[in-house]
Amino acid sequence: MIYAIVDIETTGGYASAGSITEVAVYVHDGEKVIDSFETLVNPRQPIPLFIQSMTGITNEMVADAPVFEAIAPQVFELLNDKVFVAHNVNFDFSFLNSALQSCGYHLNIKKLCTVRLTRKIFTGLPSYSLGNICRSLEIPITNRHRAAGDAMATVFLFERLLKNDRQSYIYQFLKKSSKEQYLPLYLPKEQIEQLPRKPGVYYFRDKKGKVIYVGKAKSLKSRVSSHFTHNGTGRQKQEFIRNVHHISYQLCGTELMAAVLEETEIKKLWPIYNTSRKQIDFQYGLYVFEDQKGYTRLAIERKRKHLRPVYTFGLMWEGYRLLWNMVERHQLSPKLCFLDKTKEMDKMQDVDDEPEIYNKRVEAALQTLHDELPTFAVIGDGIEPDQYSCLLIERGRFYGMGYISKEMKVKKLSTIKKILTPYIDNDFIRDMIYRYAEAYPEKRISFGIQ
Template sequence: MKYAIVDIETTGGYASSHGITEIAIFVHDGEKILERFETLVNPGMEIPYYIQVMTGITNEMVSDAPKFGEVAELVFDKLKDKVFVAHNVNFDYSFLKHHFLETGHEFFAKKLCTVRLTRKVFPNLASYSLGNICRSLQIQIENRHRAGGDAAATVKLFELLLNNNAQPHIEQFLKKTSREQSLPIHLPREQVEQLPGKPGVYYFRDQKGKIIYVGKAKNLRHRVSSHFTHNGSGRQRQEFLRNVYQINFQVCGSELMAAVLEDNEIKKHWPKYNTSQKRLEFQYGLYRFEDRRGYIRLAIERKRKHLQPVYTFGMLWEGYRLLWNMIEKHQLSPELCFVEKNAKTVLPQITVEEPIEYNRKVATALEVFEKELPSFAIMDQGRDEGERSCLLIEKGKFFGMGYIPTDIQIMDLDTLKEFLTPYSDNDYIRGLIYRHAENYPQLRVPLS
């Protein structure tokens, strides 16, 4: 088996927007170096000053160097049919794969990360950065932060690992079923392997233990593993992978409970990488107020901080649909409900009574509306055979969820609520539960 031990220098941290400035490849057969290749590369862009200071590679040095497309064929041949070895392998691999693709080369190789391999062979080091490992293991490193110097140090580290019985770990890492090489560099494999194949919510945490991503899963182990099945070249993807240090999880009784808990946890922790799920709920509300003439008026408006709405909606059209139903059913005045200017159809001609009579109709409409709001529970399987999961809708609003022992028969709403944890109600969660009740009517238990 041959290994290509690689190090690259770049203009930044992610491949899709940054270039390569230097490449070094040492071909190794597991016993000795067979070949060494090293070249500067013109990245086709300015090298940031701080990177020039760190690496010593200046814009002048690369101005006459070949562009990646000019050396791509040669580099491809050096790497072909070899195990791709690097310190934090996914970084170097993602850059080369991206730039190969831009030059028309489809590059795939088995990967071996010396960070993860060193953790197996020397598990108690304080740090696993290349510089700190070399200091801890007394490996001499020269020309630091240049591709040739760092690659040469990685070769010495690789040889030291081989001399300390690393071969069984290498064989395990290179198996097709192994997730080791695809995992974020700082994430222990054991944390992924301990995940159960059950529904639940998982939390990715950074080095300080702060939650940076929350997700839901029908199968926790499969879903978490799917995050790491490819190494995207974008900035956010690479930054995300570098920041994942640990995983925690909560098992849920059902996929629905996991979805509800995920939404609640995202709003509670506001994780950095949950950008698409940071929903702003309850944009609109149905409000009731009395005007100067004494008429009770209904209005759909954006939610107001210090006013309590009769009901809330995520979408404006939902509110107007409800209000129109009330107008038609109870002969309310469209004008007094502020819908005249929003109507796209001919308005009904309704004679408006004196305030006392009209207000009785409004009160009746609101009373009927509140009575028609359903109360029901979704009863499903629990986390084990000794319990059932329960999500409660009370008068049209989400109350909370929890678990009930299977040997307890719930007969009334108040007793049921004693087993549940209250959660914040919002339009998104309501929608999840109502759709679930429609799709699985056998799980819906009406309550009064």
């Protein structure tokens, strides 16, 4: 087996925006280096000062160096059909693969990470950075933070790994079924392997144990594994992968429960990488207020941060449809409900009643709305065979969820409420449960006014 042992220097920490400033490749046959290549590269962008001070590579040094397009054929020839080896392999591979793809070359090769291999073969070292490993194992390293110096140190380390690999970890890592090469640097493979193929919510944590991402899954093992397959080259993806150190999870009886728990946990924890679910879900609400003449008025408005609506809607027309229904059923004034936006409405008579009389009709309309809001439970599979999962909507709002024994008859609302765990009501959660109940009416149990 032939290995290409690689190190690069760059202008920044992620492949889609940064550029390569230096490349070193040592081709190794498992016993010795049989070919090598190293060069500075013109990145076509300024090198940040802190990187200049760390690597010693300045803008002047790369000004006359070849651009990557000029060396791409040679780099591809050196890497193709070989095992790509590097210390923190996903970093080097993402940069080189991105640069080669922009030149029309595609790498489809296996990878080995000397960080992960060293953790397996030389356990218990105080640190697994390249410099500290070399100190611990007495491996010579010169010209630190330059591509050739670090790549040669990686060659010496890899030879030591080959010699001491008594458990055949290298063979295991290279098997087609192995996910090791795609995993975050500090995440033990065992944490992926131990995940169940059941619904639930998973938590990615950083080195301090802080939750940085929350997700839901129909199959925890499959979904978590999918995060680390063919890792992207963008800044956020690369930072995300680099920061995952630990995974924890909670099992759920159904995918619906997992979706509800995910939404709740995101709103509670606000993980840094959960960006899509941090937005306001329902944009419109039904509001009640008293005007200067003492009339209680109803209005459909965009949701306001510090005002609580009587009811919420995803679309404005849904709100107007409900409000028109209230106007017609309770003889309310379209003008006082801000429904007089057409010429026909302008011709309608204004309110003749005194505020006290009119306001009673508004109160009746709101009470009817409240009374007609549904109370129902959605029943599904439990975590254990002898239980059901249960999510409860009470008077149109999400009450909570939990698990009930299959021996228990789901008839009395007060009894169920004692068993379930209360949750904070949420527009998005409520909508998910309503839609699920509509799609699967056989799993819905309705309750009358109690």
